[in-house]
Amino acid sequence: MSRLAALGGTAAVPKDQRRAPWPLVEDEDRKAVLSALDGARLVSDTDGTNPVSELEQQWADHFGFAHCVAVSNGTAALSLALSALGVGPGDEVIVPALSFIATGLAPVHQMAVPVFADIDPVTYNLDPEDVERRITPRTRAIVPVHLHGAPADMDRIAEIARRHGLAVVEDAAQAPGATHRGRPVGSLGDAGAFSLQVSKNVPTCGEGGLLVTGDAELAAAMRRGRQFGEVMDPGRERDYVSHGLGWNHKMNALQAAFTSAQLARFDDYERRRQQNVAAFLARLAELPGIQVPTALPDTTHVWHILRFRFDPAAFGLDGVAPRALRTALRRLLRAEGVPMSQYQLLPLPDQTVFVDRLGFGAGHPWAVTGAPGTVRGEGYPVTRAVIEDSLTIQKRHLNPDSGPLLARYADAFEKVWAHRDMVATLAGAAS
Structure with missing residues (x-):
């Protein structure tokens, strides 16, 4: 021995x-980035085809999504999806107690309260029974995470959501290519959010994210949200008019070109x-x-x-x-x-930002709903x-x-x- x-x-x-090493940076990745750099369309708000719009179409075609919207990162993708679905002040959003911090912060970005549910001991994803126990009249959405690349129990989660009239935003940041009963994750709820951060299975050369949905109106709302609330129709001159609350959550051409080359492999x-x-x-x-x-x-x-x-x-x-x-x-x-x-290293509800209600000051968004803050060390046994x-x-x-x-x-x-x-x-x- x-x-x-x-x-x-x-x-x-x-x-x-x-x-x-990961990611693997090959010659085709370098060529794609240099080609984008030599092009005239370095951002996604240019009219006509550009590397960002090309990636959106390639991602949709490759995995089987109806609509794809490229954004600056996976956290922005979650926030934009919730915003486009109308989640806002006074709402509650159920998220898993085990995930990356972005899953819990995304509702707070919309002035909604994250409500944490426990996980399954084998897949580490949301426990549907605990999800149902935590639904209140204020619950507006569920964010199941396909943690580590394993699909959540979307059959049961979707059934619960239908019965209670809730939106479902899939956090598929770690799961491009994962499937549930033959369907790609991200297509099983109202919207799906992917991360292209450099450590992910399909990376970009830094940060990036993608939103997918089967709803054309929702896709349009997410596109407005990433671009200051503006409507950017092909062939239409930009008018710089915001039709609603928006952000600058765009992806640039170099990130998109790099991911397109990675996606091909x-x-x-x-x-x-x-x-x-x-x-x-x-x-x-x-x-x-x-x-x-x-x-x-x-x-x-x-x-x-x-x-x-x-x-x-x-x-x-x-x-x-x-x-x-x-x-x-x-x-x-x-x-x-x-x-x-x-x-x-600790459950999301134990994070200081949630325990001490360090949101937008004066205890918001928790003060809007009257919901109690989380208590460090309590609950979520699994x-x-x-x-x-x-x-x-x-x-x-x-x-x-x-x-x-x-x-x-x-x-x-x-x-x-x-x-x-x-x-x-x-x-x-x-x-």
Whole structure:
């Protein structure tokens, strides 16, 4: 049995084999950006075809959306969708307790109150039963997140929304290409929001976002919202008249051109990623005490982030706290060359901005509804358990050539599991 790297042994993943850059910047990406830079249409508010409008059409065609609106980032996409759907002061929007902060902030940007619901312990997405428990007469919308690339239970969420007359905005920031019963995520609600931030499965060269919808009027409202409330019709001279509240949430041509080049390679990258991740997870699933990521039946998971939960009892460590086991495994696996990390250190309702109502001053928007602020440390038991007992792998596995690296990661997991006595010692010391 080889010695653990944390105790002076040789790491399972050699240092010179740990690189797996993401995104991959190829010659076609550079050519696309230079071509856009040499063009005359560097922003989306120019008349006629430009790189931004081309990306919108390519994204719609590639994934099967009726309408696509490019914006400055994924957070702006969520806010614009809620605005276009009429969400505003006095409204409540149900969001998951586990997500990136943007999901919770988007309602606040509209002077609406985010109402947090707990998550499913396997997919880490909204628990439909808890969603229904949190609906009030003020509820206006639900924002399910397809977290880590796994589709949420959209059948049940959509049914709840229909029954209560609620809008649904899908936060698909981490899930381009994911499907639910053969349909692409983003097309299952009233609108879908994607992020093109440089770490995403389909990236741009910095920040960017996309909105999709099957409703032409909603798409038009979102286009007005990104452009100061102006109506920008093809062939019509710009009149600089705002027909409603709007922002400057436009995407530029260089970002769009880069993403278009990346999108052209997405299917090949995704096919290889699926093979690499499936082989990796199959090996880890054989180890006791670890829950590997999975997806609902009839869905496609696109593995933006890989989250692993650890069960002390199943590991053979009765009486050891989950946090203690997680801490020990993180130390040992990182020493072996596996970049285990946490994703979200606390539930969204524990974030200071929500606990202390740091919105628009004087407690707004909470003061508008009379809703109580969140209380740090209370509620959301599944979210808290997942944060306590899990670790993630991020970005490295997105590289389509990461198969050999993931095999090394699996070697490292198996090596650590072969030293369960040392894991027990470290976990016991951390309890």
